[in-house]
Amino acid sequence: PRNDVLVNAGSQEVRAARAALGLADGTKAFLYMPTHREYQPGFTPPLNLSAFARELGPDVTLLVRGHYFYGNSPHVDELRRTGRVVDVSGHARVEELYLAA
Numbered sequence: 001p002r003n004d005v006l007v008n009a010g011s012q013e014v015r016a017a018r019a020a021l022g023l024a025d026g027t028k029a030f031l032y033m034p035t036h037r038e039y040q041p042g043f044t045p046p047l048n049l050s051a052f053a054r055e056l057g058p059d060v061t062l063l064v065r066g067h068y069f070y071g072n073s074p075h076v077d078e079l080r081r082t083g084r085v086v087d088v089s090g091h092a093r094v095e096e097l098y099l100a101a
Contacts (some may be wrong), residue, residue: 003095006095009099017100018099021086021100023061023100029062030100036045044076062084063097065091066087
């Protein structure tokens with residue numbers, strides 16, 4: 001039921017989800033949401049997020065959502081300053097993130 005929005009949402013809902021994250025119309029967004037691993041003590045991305053964002057190109061915004069167990073990640077905080085990475089870890093509804101991406 002909570003995923004029904006993914007099937008039923010129209011362009012207006014998608015635009016609203018994107019606007020809530022500050023994404024302009026026509027901007028491509030890539031959502032990266034790694035899950036919790038019991039053997040890892042904190043959020044350490046298994047890939048170089050800076051290089052990944054660079055490889056995506058200048059017209060793509062990388063949305064990063066860390067697992068709620070970890071809180072704010074210094075890796076993501078550093079990348080946010082570039083303007084091409086948006087930390088959406090505090091966003092409560094993952095379905096809206098799916099729509100935005």
